[in-house]
Amino acid sequence: xxxxxxxxxxxxxxxxxxxxxxxxxxxxxxxxxxxxxxxxxxxxxxxxxxxxxxxxxxxxxxxxxxxxxxxxxxxxxxxxxxxxxxxxxxxxxxxxxxxxxxxxxxxxxxxxxxxxxxxxxxxxxxxxxxxxxxxxxxxxxxxxxxxxxxxxxxxxxxxxxxxxxxxxxxxxxxxxxxxxxxxxxxxxxxxxxxxxxxxxxxxxxxxxxxxxxxxxxxxxxxxxxxxxxxxxxxxx
Amino acid sequence: xxxxxxxxxxxxxxxxxxxxxxxxxxxxxxxxxxxxxxxxxxxxxxxxxxxxxxxxxxxxxxxxxxxxxxxxxxxxxxxxxxxxxxxxxxxxxxxxxxxxxxxxxxxxxxxxxxxxxxxxxxxxxxxxxxxxxxxxxxxxxxxxxxxxxxxxxxxxxxxxxxxxxxxxxxxxxxxxxxxxxxxxxxxxxxxxxxxxxxxxxxxxxxxxxxxxxxxxxxxxxxxxxxxxxxxxxxxx
Numbered sequence: 443x444x445x446x447x448x449x450x451x452x453x454x455x456x457x458x459x460x461x462x463x464x465x466x467x468x469x470x471x472x473x474x475x476x477x478x479x480x481x482x483x484x485x486x487x488x489x490x491x492x493x494x495x496x497x498x499x500x501x502x503x504x505x506x507x508x509x510x511x512x513x514x515x516x517x518x519x520x521x522x523x524x525x526x527x528x529x530x531x532x533x534x535x536x537x538x539x540x541x542x543x544x545x546x547x548x549x550x551x552x553x554x555x556x557x558x559x560x561x562x563x564x565x566x567x568x569x570x571x572x573x574x575x576x577x578x579x580x581x582x583x584x585x586x587x588x589x590x591x592x593x594x595x596x597x598x599x600x601x602x603x604x605x606x607x608x609x610x611x612x613x614x615x616x617x618x619x620x621x622x623x624x625x626x627x628x629x630x631x632x633x634x635x636x637x638x639x640x641x642x643x644x645x646x647x648x649x650x651x652x653x654x655x656x657x658x659x660x661x662x663x664x665x666x667x668x669x670x671x672x673x674x675x676x677x678x
Numbered sequence: 679x680x681x682x683x684x685x686x687x688x689x690x691x692x693x694x695x696x697x698x699x700x701x702x703x704x705x706x707x708x709x710x711x712x713x714x715x716x717x718x719x720x721x722x723x724x725x726x727x728x729x730x731x732x733x734x735x736x737x738x739x740x741x742x743x744x745x746x747x748x749x750x751x752x753x754x755x756x757x758x759x760x761x762x763x764x765x766x767x768x769x770x771x772x773x774x775x776x777x778x779x780x781x782x783x784x785x786x787x788x789x790x791x792x793x794x795x796x797x798x799x800x801x802x803x804x805x806x807x808x809x810x811x812x813x814x815x816x817x818x819x820x821x822x823x824x825x826x827x828x829x830x831x832x833x834x835x836x837x838x839x840x841x842x843x844x845x846x847x848x849x850x851x852x853x854x855x856x857x858x859x860x861x862x863x864x865x866x867x868x869x870x871x872x873x874x875x876x877x878x879x880x881x882x883x884x885x886x887x888x889x890x891x892x893x894x895x896x897x898x899x900x901x902x903x904x905x906x907x908x909x910x911x912x913x914x
Binding site (some may be wrong): 450453454455456457458459460461463465466467468470471472473478480481482483484485486487513514515516517518519521538549552554555557558559560574575577590593604612614616617620623625626627628630634642643644645646647648651660 | 686689690691692693694695696697698699701702704705706707708714715716717718719720721722725749750751752753754755772788790791792793795796799810815827829831848850852858859861862864866867870877878879880881882883886889894896
């Protein structure tokens, strides 16, 4: 199965001011596509860190997705960092500028120098469609550069994923069991051992003041998954 | 300012099945303590990956915090991986077993082999208190190993942080401005340039169908922060 990594770029996440919601959106979409999200890194708005992280991850995965830092303000440095990571130039590109202009009633007046920053695209990149606010993301090599605003991130994921080559989608099923995790551990390990193509996880949660357990099974093999789930449901 | 890294361990996060909420809890608590959360990595339940990530991050930061994988089931491998990362032994420890036993009406019956896994503590570690469900976390060197269940993670953060040496707390303030980010970019960059000890971030959000901007300023210097904020409020 192809693998992907995600880089969440933003001081606002690491300071705790903002709750990230983009990881889950990308993770689910990749799962349906048959691409495994193998790693996520959340890093600050620091150029050296961004360049180093992009280069470390693009070498080890089929795809890298970034969120954040492609707006018009001084703290939006992602596009320049991607260009630096690939060692290519970056400048305002005419097709990106034309797309951006459609977002303004009077582009001559409103498409100022700051907003034109959003049309700066590294050499050789292809644009990612943004139906929400026009300012495009871009794909360079195997790196997909997307906005951090959740509504825009989500539509960019929808724009990018159909063009990627996926694998067999990971199937999953789960059962909620009203028993203590410690009582289930032995039979779970036993079932897990007998189904080598099924990965079984156990996730306790607090419900009405006591612990219950969500048992999740994941596999690319529908038949094995169904057989394992039948046994897991028998533990309830 | 001391720095910290966090490792979120769990297939359920990377599959998109579960929304992480622990990063924000730790990030906020560290900020109040004057410790900067410099990096977060989300990784799968894979022993080699866990060991490698722990060793990479504990060398580069004052503190490393992990969440997830310390329960009683077969997929709970974090404690063993921490022992492996430090090259120390791991076994059931009497003090941890005694704490765990207080959670069960009949420990002789209920503290089975699976649950005793939660009393397995790497050699040389100190325990982290868990008022919710007793099963302790632990600190080994500069690595703090905590549960993934959000309620337990949160109380473990409260147990650990008072014992750490913090720096000057990072102060922050913000103002919501009902203008387009592109119109604010030039004055924001100008103000940011004049306050080198203040970090200014710009975060657009969608509100009633249009974009508004949250401007966040962060600094260890209360006076500089107040001066910068006065200017930022003037942009509204």
